[in-house]
Every structure is written in C-alpha cells, then in structure tokens.
Amino acid sequence: MQTSKPVTKPTKQRKMLFQAPDHIRHKHFAASLSPELRASHRVKALPVRSGDTIRIMRGDHKGFEGKVTRIDKGKYRIYVEGLTREKVDGTTIFVPIHPSKVMITNLNLEDKWRKQILERKRKTHEIIEAVTEKPRPKEVETKEALEEKASKTKPKRRKKKVTKKPAEKKVEEKPKKRKRAKKARKKETGETRKEEKPKAKKTTARRKTTTKTKGGK
Numbered sequence: 685m686q687t688s689k690p691v692t693k694p695t696k697q698r699k700m701l702f703q704a705p706d707h708i709r710h711k712h713f714a715a716s717l718s719p720e721l722r723a724s725h726r727v728k729a730l731p732v733r734s735g736d737t738i739r740i741m742r743g744d745h746k747g748f749e750g751k752v753t754r755i756d757k758g759k760y761r762i763y764v765e766g767l768t769r770e771k772v773d774g775t776t777i778f779v780p781i782h783p784s785k786v787m788i789t790n791l792n793l794e795d796k797w798r799k800q801i802l803e804r805k806r807k808t809h810e811i812i813e814a815v816t817e818k819p820r821p822k823e824v825e826t827k828e829a830l831e832e833k834a835s836k837t838k839p840k841r842r843k844k845k846v847t848k849k850p851a852e853k854k855v856e857e858k859p860k861k862r863k864r865a866k867k868a869r870k871k872e873t874g875e876t877r878k879e880e881k882p883k884a885k886k887t888t889a890r891r892k893t894t895t896k897t898k899g900g901k
Contacts, residue, residue: 701760709757713783721791726806732762732783735792740764742785749789753778762786 691697704712713731715738722728732738732752739749750764761780768776793799 706757709760712760713755713757713762715783715786715788717791718787718789721788725791725802726809727802730788730791730802732786732788733792733795733798735794736788737790738762738764738786739789740767740781740785741787743781745779745781756780 691700701712710731714729715732716729717725717727718739732755734752734755737749737751740746745767748764748767750766752762753765754763756762759780760782762783763778763780767779767781769779770776791798793802
C-alpha cells in the first residue's frame with residue numbers, strides 16, 4: 685500500500701484547502717462544544733450549522749453570543765445574528781467569522797442525522813473509557829494466581845544473623861634453618877649408600893717400563 689507524505693509547502697496546503705471537496709470542507713467547520721454540552725453528549729467538537737447558538741472566543745468580538753444565520757463554505761466563514769458593521773456608504777453587513785474562533789453553546793437537533801451522529805460518538809466514547817479504566821480479566825487472574833502460588837509454595841525466608849568470628853592470633857613461626865637440614869639429609873643418604881653397597885677400591889694398572897740401553901743392547 686502506498687503511503688502519502690505530509691504536505692509542508694504553504695502553496696500546496698492552500699491549494700488543498702481551497703480546492704477541497706464538499707465533504708472535507710464540512711469537517712473544517714468543526715468547533716468545540718461548551719462544557720455543559722460536552723458532559724451531556726460526551727462529544728468534544730462538531731461542525732457548526734445554521735441554527736446553532738455560538739459564543740466568540742477570540743478576536744475583536746470576543747464574548748459575543750448569537751445564533752448562526754448563514755454559512756459560507758467557499759470562504760470558510762460563518763455569519764452570526766446581530767453581529768454587523770456599517771460600510772462607508774452607510775449600508776450594514778454581517779461580520780464574517782472563522783469557525784475555529786467559536787464555541788457552540790446550544791445545538792440545533794432538528795436534523796435526525798445529526799442525532800444519530802451524536803449517539804454513535806457517545807457510544808464509542810463510552811466503550812473507549814470502559815476499556816481504558818478496566819484492566820483485562822486475564823491479566824488480573826494471572827496476577828492473583830501468581831500471588832497465591834507464591835504465598836503457598838514459597839514461605840518468606842528469614843535472614844540469618846551473621847556473627848563475626850573472633851580474629852585468631854597469628855603465631856610467628858621461626859624460619860627453619862635450611863642449611864643444617866640439607867647437611868643432615870646428605871649425611872643420611874651417604875650412610876645408607878655405604879651400608880647397602882660397599883665400594884670396591886679401584887686398582888690402577890701400571891705400565892711396564894722398558895729400560896733403554898745404549899747401542900741397542
């Protein structure tokens with residue numbers, strides 16, 4: 685499936701806004717509901733329609749409250765009853781207001797389709813709240829079961845008090861005299877060897893010497 689990238693260029697954003705089809709333009713007329721309507725219908729915002737009473741929240745006419753007489757979808761403006769101004773030639777005209785600066789205080793529920801939309805949104809909101817508030821039943825059971833098993837099978841172990849042993853006094857050992865021990869070992873080995881095999885004296889063979897005589901005698 686091909687994913688659409690968000691448009692960041694201002695010229696393209698304006699083009700998308702002013703060349704939008706009618707069903708998307710209707711969504712751009714959404715305005716927030718008053719706290720009383722929000723509590724009763726469980727809805728945060730709805731598109732403004734003619735017949736709704738609104739209160740202006742921002743701008744030069746802040747705090748003005750009146751009924752919507754006309755909606756201009758081409759220019760994204762609404763016109764409120766009683767909110768007018770005089771032109772230079774003396775004629776009075778309605779002041780156009782953007783729907784984002786408005787809060788709906790009373791809804792026009794003559795249309796049955798609008799009632800159905802409100803009921804559908806209220807039900808979905810209640811379902812979402814119920815899911816978020818209540819944890820899953822499986823998770824609760826597993827947690828309780830684990831806690832019970834842990835309490836039954838594994839009793840709490842008490843930590844044993846560690847008693848420190850008294851430090852043993854180190855006895856200073858005198859260094860052994862190695863030279864004397866080596867000499868004694870040598871004596872012992874020599875005596876044992878003599879006892880086992882007495883050594884025979886080696887005889888050196890003398891050479892027979894011939895006496896030389898004068899004149900070959």
